[in-house]
Amino acid sequence: MTDPLFQKACIVGIGLIGSSLAHGMREHHLCTEIVGCDLSQDVCDKAVSLGVVTEAGPSPSKMVSDCDLIILSVPVGAMSAVLLELNVHAAAGAIIMDVGSVKGSVAEAADGLRDDLYFVPAHPVAGTEKSGPSAGFASLFEKRWSIITPLENPSTEYKAALTLVEALWQGLGADTVQMDAQHHDIALAVTSHLPHLIAFTLVSAADDIESVNEKEVVKYSAGGFRDFTRIAASDPVMWRDVFLHNREAVLEVLGHFSEELAAMQKAIRWGDGEALEKAFSRARGLRREIIEAGQEVDLPNFGRDQEKTIEEE
Amino acid sequence: MTDPLFQKACIVGIGLIGSSLAHGMREHHLCTEIVGCDLSQDVCDKAVSLGVVTEAGPSPSKMVSDCDLIILSVPVGAMSAVLLELNVHAAAGAIIMDVGSVKGSVAEAADGLRDDLYFVPAHPVAGTEKSGPSAGFASLFEKRWSIITPLENPSTEYKAALTLVEALWQGLGADTVQMDAQHHDIALAVTSHLPHLIAFTLVSAADDIESVNEKEVVKYSAGGFRDFTRIAASDPVMWRDVFLHNREAVLEVLGHFSEELAAMQKAIRWGDGEALEKAFSRARGLRREIIEAGQEVDLPNFGRDQEKTIEEE
Known part of the structure; x- marks a missing residue:
């Protein structure tokens, strides 16, 4: 040793x-x-x-x-x-x-x-x-x-x-x-800070829709919502400080996100299926790369269904 | 039988x-x-x-x-x-x-x-x-x-x-x-359709920021981004059709999301730590409820680190 x-x-x-x-x-x-x-x-x-x-x-x-x-x-x-x-x-x-x-x-x-x-x-x-x-x-x-x-x-x-x-x-x-610190702060704004902000925002927004109560949000969360609650459950004080101290970079990447969201909203409003399909087709390759880089598990549903599947076999 | x-x-x-x-x-x-x-x-x-x-x-x-x-x-x-x-x-x-x-x-x-x-x-x-x-x-x-x-x-x-x-x-x-079908469509817009739209949008937006290349997005994706790539890797045609056929409800919940995001953006811009911390503190209880309802695994990181932890023990 x-x-x-x-x-x-x-x-x-x-x-x-x-x-x-x-x-x-x-x-x-x-x-x-x-x-x-x-x-x-x-x-x-x-x-x-x-x-x-x-x-x-x-x-x-x-x-x-x-x-x-x-x-x-x-x-x-x-x-x-x-x-x-x-x-x-x-x-x-x-x-x-x-x-x-x-x-x-x-x-x-x-x-x-x-x-x-x-x-x-x-x-x-x-x-x-x-x-x-x-x-x-x-x-x-x-x-x-x-x-x-x-x-x-x-x-x-x-x-x-x-x-x-x-x-x-x-x-x-x-x-x-x-x-250098400046590059770190913009890169992590993309891969960490913005995702957390979006997850916090989605969870807050769900709380805000009168016609759908919290019980229903819980029940039907396996439709996708539950994924967001994971990072939204992170330490609130730590994340408050991240946003207060990386304001410039977060606002910059948030600008890009908002533009993209506006484009998606427009495509939905106008029924532009081609634009939607094209935008939705981008992600699979990127996820594959993340898995190949060893930064993600290579299992459907993050492996959550593993136990179920094993029982079945 | x-x-x-x-x-x-x-x-x-x-x-x-x-x-x-x-x-x-x-x-x-x-x-x-x-x-x-x-x-x-x-x-x-x-x-x-x-x-x-x-x-x-x-x-x-x-x-x-x-x-x-x-x-x-x-x-x-x-x-x-x-x-x-x-x-x-x-x-x-x-x-x-x-x-x-x-x-x-x-x-x-x-x-x-x-x-x-x-x-x-x-x-x-x-x-x-x-x-x-x-x-x-x-x-x-x-x-x-x-x-x-x-x-x-x-x-x-x-x-x-x-x-x-x-x-x-x-x-x-x-x-x-x-x-009834109408209530289904708004409830699922909250728990499934909006989360997918947001995930697709985040992945598209990350592609769009010149100063951070795709290699870096992949490398540092464990900061939160990788979570979003899971549902964004779902079938593009199926999801295109969801948005084309549930337009009204999706646009309605998207409106709530955008309002909430604007409030978050304002809090970041003005350094309002109190508002951020308050908003960020909402999610833990909801995630706990989702786990207790049997709709999510009760493991940190969706259990991704399980193998690592077991090896260690």
């Missing part, structure tokens, strides 16, 4: 991603000791009792002074406040990594950090709709992409920090890729 | 739903003999070689004369033409059932049917994103709702036909419910 990459890590924000990182780092021997912080004392207690971390408390200042790795897995809007605190209390030479879904605003928030702290912004494109310290599992990042958006820092120490962070993700089974 | 409900059924349109019905009816001994029709000779050949039906040909007129059950599982836009043909060739007393996703237009199309043919419109709220005769499986309708929208026909014979059709669905493991 090779030596762990880090001696002591502090995970600030012990939710789905934070706890998955802790489980994964422990399982793959990437870090000798893992402690945690969370504003909620309940979350701290639960994280310790579940064995996610060995020790946890509400204040990063008391936990990070002997850590060589500090992971920020808090909502994007909370990053600045945590960074201010770390700037006072983190040990010289510590690597700070965030896992936020928006990278431009986080890079800005890190602007005044001490020269002897090495901040590496990262975003693992992985998750589930569950939240909290009991939702994490070690394999969450396997075969998923972790996007690193390095700061402009040509120093040898910063390069070494980048290498260590990439090794961490690879140790968790992820692939890594580097890009 | 009780006697089968029907002696000989003809399935017109041997796709996902038609072939699932054939498998299910055979498995549950609901019908003695099952033949089929499909415009495509390839589909006919495949359906016979897969054992979906014992015999198949392109023309209903040649197949239905001795059938006591005729199932129309063709796209909604093809119903009228098939009904015209059945009106000439179907045996007196035959029950005709369709399984289309729109019920108002089908009822209209059935308006001139002979008095000795009993037409029962039905819609099983079940499916997968796969199409064709090899996509079907017997358990597709288990624990799903099949909605029956009876015609206005007070005769004893029609009541008996309704009872038989309900017994058929229950024999396949489905629950049945009766409602």
Whole structure:
């Protein structure tokens, strides 16, 4: 067994991603000791009792002074406040990594950090709709992409920090890729932020149609609606912060979506079957590519009917 | 074992739903003999070689004369033409059932049917994103709702036909419910048609954003986008016909969606975190209800990570 990459890590924000990182780092021997912080004392207690971390408390200042790795897995809007605190209390030479879904605003928030702290912004494109310290599992990042958006820092120490962070993700089974923060923010607006916004909106709208009651929405949800409720069940605070901090990119891709929706609406109103069929025919190839890239299961209905089918055979 | 409900059924349109019905009816001994029709000779050949039906040909007129059950599982836009043909060739007393996703237009199309043919419109709220005769499986309708929208026909014979059709669905493991066609069409516009339209639109829009290429959309699709590609991979012709034949209801619910989306957009533009968080907090309870109603699996990520998690344990 090779030596762990880090001696002591502090995970600030012990939710789905934070706890998955802790489980994964422990399982793959990437870090000798893992402690945690969370504003909620309940979350701290639960994280310790579940064995996610060995020790946890509400204040990063008391936990990070002997850590060589500090992971920020808090909502994007909370990053600045945590960074201010770390700037006072983190040990010289510590690597700070965030896992936020928006990278431009986080890079800005890190602007005044001490020269002897090495901040590496990262975003693992992985998750589930569950939240909290009991939702994490070690394999969450396997075969998923972790996007690193390095700061402009040509120093040898910063390069070494980048290498260590990439090794961490690879140790968790992820692939890594580097890009600039601005490109990350538009790409993820397309593949993650807009889909979440649309799912939240659809669920809200369904609530709003008087002639169809909630009971019916539940009963007949297997017609397609239920798919949307999965990502719409994601953590509301985390997603609020994503939209507040990636406004420009989200509004841009939302503009494209609205144009396309208007075209669909017009085709329906005017009975333009040809336009509809053409638009509807685009998606199969793309889904096939996603499955071939290992980012989706190759089973009808996401494999939901597997048990039924197996029983039958 | 009780006697089968029907002696000989003809399935017109041997796709996902038609072939699932054939498998299910055979498995549950609901019908003695099952033949089929499909415009495509390839589909006919495949359906016979897969054992979906014992015999198949392109023309209903040649197949239905001795059938006591005729199932129309063709796209909604093809119903009228098939009904015209059945009106000439179907045996007196035959029950005709369709399984289309729109019920108002089908009822209209059935308006001139002979008095000795009993037409029962039905819609099983079940499916997968796969199409064709090899996509079907017997358990597709288990624990799903099949909605029956009876015609206005007070005769004893029609009541008996309704009872038989309900017994058929229950024999396949489905629950049945009766409602009028107009209410069906607005309820399903909410739980099925709008979700499909939105998914098709999102996939089209993603294709449209120059700064993010398709490769990136594929790579980072686990951020949420991949969920939408499932229903957007559904049969384009079937869905074209749904929107052409349920125009009014779809445009109405689309109006609600667009209002809600405009409100979300405004909240993002103006940085109204409170409004966003409030809107985002609605969905969890609804998803919980859908799971409790047995219409969704109780697993994070639709159970996609199950294999990963099991390996880990």
